[in-house]
Amino acid sequence: MDKKKLTEADIRTKFITPAIENGFLAPFKVVPKGITIDGGLRATKGLVDKYSHEME
Numbered sequence: 001m002d003k004k005k006l007t008e009a010d011i012r013t014k015f016i017t018p019a020i021e022n023g024f025l026a027p028f029k030v031v032p033k034g035i036t037i038d039g040g041l042r043a044t045k046g047l048v049d050k051y052s053h054e055m056e
Contacts, residue, residue, distance in 0.1 A: 043055035043056060
């Protein structure tokens, strides 16, 4: 028995397109953003936290 090799077009029509149509996959590209916890805060000399400890 010969096994058919799936082409990119076969994969798109059999799996990806139906998944997009039924809402399982999002049809857009997700772009990662550089989000940091501190929001880019850089401590300057003499800056203290809420407990009056000097920040480094």
